[in-house]
Amino acid sequence: MSEAELVQILTRGEDSRHQFKREAHNADSIAAELAAFANSGGGRLFLGVGDDGQIVGLDAANVRRVNQLLSNAASQHVRPPIHPITHNVQTEHGVVMVVTVPDGLSKPYIDNHGRIWVKNGSDKRHVTAREEIQRLFQRAGLVYADVIPVTGTSADDIDEKAFAAYFTRRYGQSSEVAGQPLSQLLQNLGLGDGHELNLAGLMLFGKRPQRYRPAFEVKAVAFPGLVLHDSRYLDSEDIGGTLLEQYQRSFAFIKRNLHHIQADRGFNTLGQLEIPEQALEELLVNALIHRDYFTSASIRLMVFADRVEIISPGHLPDSLSTEAIRHGATNRRNPTLTEHAVHILPYRGLGTGIPRALHDWPTIELLDEIASNQFKVVLPRPQLPSETTPQVTPQVTPQVGDLLAAIRGEQTRTELMDALQLNDRKHFRVAYLQPALDAGLIAMTIPDKPNSRLQKYRITEQGQALLAKRH
Structure with a gap:
């Protein structure tokens, strides 16, 4: 590095990759700086530079002293070294010692006092949060979230019917023939320790996984517009259960909130989904299996008028980038979960899911959002010709269209819900009934008494015209 290159770096100031120190006298202090860099992607420490970026320099004696101090700090005051x-x-002001610390391969690096340091902007901080410490150990391959025991669980929390079906399908014999108690079978398969289930066992075969891990679900919302802060929504569902149940219900949520296109299919067929189903399938499974289970947050599934977003807790592991996973690179963040999910979900486990999704829908965006600790996949929706499918608006949604098609004369709310095979009264009111009323597509038979027990609903002329146009 030349002096000109040095000055250019210093003029940009300190950040998470560049730290300035006028001098160094304490091995523990230097060790903390080195550990913070090694735990946070690496960086450079500039000794002989003031906090303001001005060079003060080190003389020959100080260079020798600091070299010895640095060697001692790196080898004796940090574990591993x-x-x-x-x-x-x-x-012209003296020597500036540039200390380059590579990203650590054996995280976490701990000082002599047992503290873990990470960079926090241009400063450093002491890690105390359990989840963050666990993630550091996970990156080092020392612990995995999916094999951590779930306190309070036992084999009694397993859906024995689902587990027995899985065991028979995978091993060609019933679990009863195996001649071992369920708790032992679970331990043999890495799904428990003989007493408690681990997270993989709970999420794959638990009767009620969210009883113990309420955050590990999918929160799905469909919005009429383009922005997240829109107070209106077309559809919403908190999707719990096992990973298989979450996958199935999440897929159903997407399908009922996207258009079907006739394309070259027959007039009386449902048509194909506007975004290829295989692309959605691959990305949903990827989110459920590879999310960070050390982060107590839900997967978010959002359908907007112009896109679908799938947001997974946890950014990509350090060894991966969005470009790498586009070409099939993979890192098994949850290896036990992955091993069994291959036989339960439509998942192959070969790192080919993202490339296949991109092949089917090349406009997919992959966003590794490190600051917010999440990984986002954005699938743009196609602009459909108006003569093929009406534009989705707050008034004319797929749900409203289904309601218009279901009405026969004058019907009660219960009759309409039965016709649409819906059970959730709130969902029916918010996603179907109220938007249709607001748009003037249906009307109450007793408008002056909206809450009357005799209330019924009928389609209006405007609704009939719209229905005729849709067909």
Whole structure:
């Protein structure tokens, strides 16, 4: 590094990759800086530079002293030892020692006091949150979220019918023939420790997984417009259950909130989904299996007028990038979950899911949002010709269209819900009934008494015209 290159870096100021220190006298302090860099992607420490970026320099004696201090700090005050690279840059004010710390391969790096340091902007901070410490150990391959025991669970929390079907399908014999108690079978398969279930066992075969891990579900919302902060919504569902149940219900949610296109199919057929089903399938499974289960947050599934977003807790592991996974690179964040999910979900486990989804829908965006600790997949929706499918608006949604098609004369709310095979009264009111009333597509038979027990609904002329146009 030349002096000109050094000055150019210093003028940009400190950040999470560049730290300035006028001098160094304490091995523990230097060790904390080295550990923070090693735990946070690496960086450079500039010794002989003030906080304002002005070079003060080190003389020859100080260079020798700091070199010895640095060597001692890196080898004796950090566990495991760190191996920084030093480079001395001569300036008119003296020597600036540039200490390069590579991203650590054996995270977490801990100081002599048992503290874990990470970078926090241009500063560093002591990690105390359990989830963050667990993620550091996960990156080092020392612990995985899916095999951590779930306190309070036992084999009694297993859906024995689902587990027996899985066991027979995978091993060609019934679990009863195996001649071992359920708790032992679960332990043999890595789904428990003989006493408690681990997270993989709970999420794959638990009767009620959200009883113990309420955040591990999918929160799905369909909006009429383009923005998240829209107070209106067309459809919403909190989707719990096992991973298979979450996958099935999430897929159903997407399908009922997207258009079907006739394309070259027959007039009386349902048509194909506007976004290829296989692309959606691959991305949903990817989110459920590869999310960060050390982060107590839900997967978010959002359908907007112009796109579908699938947001998974946890950014990509350090060894991966969005470009790498586009080409099939993979990192098994939850290896036990992955091993069994291959036989339960439409998942192959070969790192081919993202490439297949991109092949089917090339406009997919992959966003690794490190600051918010999440991974987002955005699937743009196609602009459909108006003569093929009406534009989705708050007034004319697929749900409203289904309601118009279901009405026969004058019908009560219960009769309409039965015709649409719906059970949730709130969902029916919010997603179907109220939007149709607001748009003037249906009307009450007793408008001056909206809450009357005798209330019925009929289609209006405007609704009939719209229905005729749709067909």
